[in-house]
Amino acid sequence: MTQNIVFDRIGGPDVLRLADMPLPEPGPGEVTVDLLAVGVNRSDVAFRSGKYLVQPKLPCGLGVEGAGIVNTVGPRVNGLAPGDRVSILPAFMPGGRYATYARSGVFPADCLIGLPDSVDNLTGSAIWVSYLTAWGALVEIGGIQPGDFVLISAASSSVGLSAIQIVNAVGAIPIATTRTGAKVSALEGAGAVHVIATEEQDVETSIRAITGDKGLTLAFDAIAGRFAERLVPCMAEEGTIVFYGGLSDEPTLFDRRPIIRKGISFTGFTVWQILRRPDRRERGQRFVEAGLANGTLNPVIDRVFRFQDVEDAHRYMESNTQFGKILLEISAA
Amino acid sequence: MTQNIVFDRIGGPDVLRLADMPLPEPGPGEVTVDLLAVGVNRSDVAFRSGKYLVQPKLPCGLGVEGAGIVNTVGPRVNGLAPGDRVSILPAFMPGGRYATYARSGVFPADCLIGLPDSVDNLTGSAIWVSYLTAWGALVEIGGIQPGDFVLISAASSSVGLSAIQIVNAVGAIPIATTRTGAKVSALEGAGAVHVIATEEQDVETSIRAITGDKGLTLAFDAIAGRFAERLVPCMAEEGTIVFYGGLSDEPTLFDRRPIIRKGISFTGFTVWQILRRPDRRERGQRFVEAGLANGTLNPVIDRVFRFQDVEDAHRYMESNTQFGKILLEISAA
Numbered sequence: 001m002t003q004n005i006v007f008d009r010i011g012g013p014d015v016l017r018l019a020d021m022p023l024p025e026p027g028p029g030e031v032t033v034d035l036l037a038v039g040v041n042r043s044d045v046a047f048r049s050g051k052y053l054v055q056p057k058l059p060c061g062l063g064v065e066g067a068g069i070v071n072t073v074g075p076r077v078n079g080l081a082p083g084d085r086v087s088i089l090p091a092f093m094p095g096g097r098y099a100t101y102a103r104s105g106v107f108p109a110d111c112l113i114g115l116p117d118s119v120d121n122l123t124g125s126a127i128w129v130s131y132l133t134a135w136g137a138l139v140e141i142g143g144i145q146p147g148d149f150v151l152i153s154a155a156s157s158s159v160g161l162s163a164i165q166i167v168n169a170v171g172a173i174p175i176a177t178t179r180t181g182a183k184v185s186a187l188e189g190a191g192a193v194h195v196i197a198t199e200e201q202d203v204e205t206s207i208r209a210i211t212g213d214k215g216l217t218l219a220f221d222a223i224a225g226r227f228a229e230r231l232v233p234c235m236a237e238e239g240t241i242v243f244y245g246g247l248s249d250e251p252t253l254f255d256r257r258p259i260i261r262k263g264i265s266f267t268g269f270t271v272w273q274i275l276r277r278p279d280r281r282e283r284g285q286r287f288v289e290a291g292l293a294n295g296t297l298n299p300v301i302d303r304v305f306r307f308q309d310v311e312d313a314h315r316y317m318e319s320n321t322q323f324g325k326i327l328l329e330i331s332a333a
Numbered sequence: 334m335t336q337n338i339v340f341d342r343i344g345g346p347d348v349l350r351l352a353d354m355p356l357p358e359p360g361p362g363e364v365t366v367d368l369l370a371v372g373v374n375r376s377d378v379a380f381r382s383g384k385y386l387v388q389p390k391l392p393c394g395l396g397v398e399g400a401g402i403v404n405t406v407g408p409r410v411n412g413l414a415p416g417d418r419v420s421i422l423p424a425f426m427p428g429g430r431y432a433t434y435a436r437s438g439v440f441p442a443d444c445l446i447g448l449p450d451s452v453d454n455l456t457g458s459a460i461w462v463s464y465l466t467a468w469g470a471l472v473e474i475g476g477i478q479p480g481d482f483v484l485i486s487a488a489s490s491s492v493g494l495s496a497i498q499i500v501n502a503v504g505a506i507p508i509a510t511t512r513t514g515a516k517v518s519a520l521e522g523a524g525a526v527h528v529i530a531t532e533e534q535d536v537e538t539s540i541r542a543i544t545g546d547k548g549l550t551l552a553f554d555a556i557a558g559r560f561a562e563r564l565v566p567c568m569a570e571e572g573t574i575v576f577y578g579g580l581s582d583e584p585t586l587f588d589r590r591p592i593i594r595k596g597i598s599f600t601g602f603t604v605w606q607i608l609r610r611p612d613r614r615e616r617g618q619r620f621v622e623a624g625l626a627n628g629t630l631n632p633v634i635d636r637v638f639r640f641q642d643v644e645d646a647h648r649y650m651e652s653n654t655q656f657g658k659i660l661l662e663i664s665a666a
Contacts, residue, residue: 053594141596224589238606243593252587256557256579260601261386263474265573268593273571 005101005310008059010050013314016062026074026106033086033112034104037125038328039065040305040313042157042222042245044101047094048314053270054095061099064090067115067124068330077109086112087124089132089285091275100125101310103330113285119292126158126299126325129271131288132281134163136274137220137242139170140283141267146171148217149210149236153177153227154247155187155195158325161300163220164191169296172217175210177203186323190300198227207234215239225250228266232258240265247320300324306331338434338643341392343383346647349395359407359439366419366445367437370458371661372398373638373646375490375555375578377434380427381647386603387428394432397423400448400457401663410442419445420457422465422618424608433458434643436663446618452625459491459632459658462604464621465614467496469607470553470575472503473616474600479504481550482543482569486510486560487580488520488528491658494633496553497524502629505550508543510536519656523633531560540567548572558583561599565591573598580653633657639664 002023007015026032044062046052070084080086091111092098098107115124138144144167152163155176167174168191176192178184184195196206207216215236221228225248228241232255235241243252243266254266274280291297302324305313313326335356340348359365377395379385403417413419424444425431431440448457471477477500485496488509500507501524509525511517517528529539540549548569554561558581561574565588568574576585576599587599607613624630635657638646646659 053590224587240598243587243589246589246593252589254557254576254585254587254599256576256585256601257386259599260576260579260603263601263603263606265598265600266587266592267598268589268596270593270596273596 002102002104004061004099004103004105005063005307006059006061007048007056010048010056012049013311013318015048016310016314018308021102023104024106026072028075029077029109030074030106031070031077031080031109031112032072032104032106033068033088034071035066035068035100035102035330036121037067037330038063038100038307039125039129040317040326040328041065041129042317043094043129045314045317052094054093056095060095061101062094063100063102064092064094065125065129066100067121070112071104074106074109080109080112085115085121085124087115087127089113089128089275090271091281093272101328103307122301122304122327122329123299125327126301127288127292130158130162130299130325131166131291131297132274132284133159133244133271134166134220135284135287136271136280137244137269138163138166138218139287140274140280141269142218142220142240142242144170144172144218148172149175149214151175151177151207151216151219151221151231152192153220154222154245155192156183156323157222158300159222159244161190161324162297165291165297169291175207175216183323203227203230204234207231218242220244223247224252228252229255232264235262235264238263238265240267242267242269244269302326304329335435335437337394337432337436337438338396338640339392339394340381340389343381343389345382346644346651348381349643349647351641354435356437357439359405361408362410362442363407363439364403364410364413364442364445365405365437365439366401366421367404368399368401368433368435368663369454370400370663371396371433371640372458372462373650373659373661374398374462375650376427376462378647378650385427387426389428393428394434395427396433396435397425397427398458398462399433400454403445404437407439407442413442413445418448418454418457420448420460422446422461422608423604424614426605434661436640455634455637455660455662456632458660459634460621460625463491463495463632463658464499464624464630465607465617466492466577466604467499467553468617468620469604469613470577470602471496471499471551472620473607473613474602475551475553475573475575477503477505477551481505482508482547484508484510484540484549484552484554484564485525486553487555487578488525489516489656490555491633492555492577494523494657495630498624498630502624508540508549516656536560536563537567540564551575553577556580557585561585562588565597568595568597571596571598573600575600575602577602635659637662
């Protein structure tokens, strides 16, 4: 047996409940992991609320990343043994056989990455979603180059903070946006070369003052709606706005003339574009491992909740007051 | 002296008039060309109507492509001599010093490309705008590959027909759209492997039937508005809709969720992205010259109007009944 966090209906954080569940034997190519830490992602909240890209089949488990210790190894698995500390790379979609909001779970062996001693369990559960999302959009799809101005909206999220680190690592210039002045100095401390408080400053004027005539090569945007429309005049020739979320819930109008005139692109992105292609996943994994090793990448952990306090963790995510990653920690039952 | 077609106010085809004008001496790097044929482009009509990407400074000349004979060569020009037959590559924006709706005009020498004996003057004035627009969007920016399904809207335009030829030349599969059944067999004859009459067939159902699960890698779209929105469900993973016009005049909504889920891009494009970058212009020129030489590219000329009948030529363009290029022919005054 194990204990999972499940939900029986679409709804707010209160639909989450702990449930005792049978723990299946690992099948071919699968491994059972005893989880010690779980990454809480915006997509978990969206999935629970029925606002994700796919809909849950109820009752449903949750979670795509975590870290723990290998318990049992199924048939046809090489290179993993009971006792190994591993991080779970989220190469599976939510709502299926695999879920990390669990004391123990089976996972595909090729999603498990050994954790070096220098990386603790909490950090190990805070790496892959945010860094692969940011790396994929900025480097693999976006192709940012040294000297490029790159705007990062909702910059205090774990993905936003990861993006700031990656933009700096590449030698480009991160411009972070945040709604109010409250997080400005924290964002500067986290590596943002420029910070714009969008409810207190005019976005277009601020970006023009920062980038001059050059404009933004890429905007990595989690907001969409009118916010994204306001970025269009700030883009460089052939600049790209990469949309990976829609916090605004407003529609976005594609205003043809200025976009055609400058050859601008609007591009949708999910981390699945990286995770389902082995060549990309491999490149991303190497980039992130190198950055963790050389210190250019450092996961920012905001708050750690107890496993049983998952409802509070989701409520905190929805407050949008966080600065970095939200985690669940699992202690022995 | 020369004779130019000019307009003194924004308006319909009737604002165009013939005007006797002084012919300036060619400056450094410039050449005077006696024009024999002029390409009439959709952008000329949009410019005259005040609907182009830039606004005319009145009174204003018109035209960015043509063919003719070198008359006078200015200082610091190499490789061109009086009597040379040349095609004018439209590497200048409309509304400035250079205009091809003229019996004679000065042009930058680096916009002049010698015409081989095998290419007549009319054909020589029908090459560059349409082929470089289609090549730039499809090959240079779009990166289409053999086997890709490529949708071409407004396919009976000179750019649309050029796109069909280029998609075939690359080994991809052109799907042409046209409003009614009237031009279907002509489009098939022009190389379209599939043709969809958008007012008579359901666009989404037709594309699904043609592409199966694969979907469209690229849609090369001159319409925008609701037409483009309907293409979104038909796109392949990471497919791109390249917008190079907006015949519909409707706004286009960027519907975030399906676009993020599949990593789709909306990309604006103008031929100036090719023309103002020497490396791209060079690649495009070589692609087109090779295609003309080996017969995979063949400009489709629809109707040739007399120079003095430019008003009729613009009216015909606005009728949207053409099939291929509209030209003006200039005979000795």
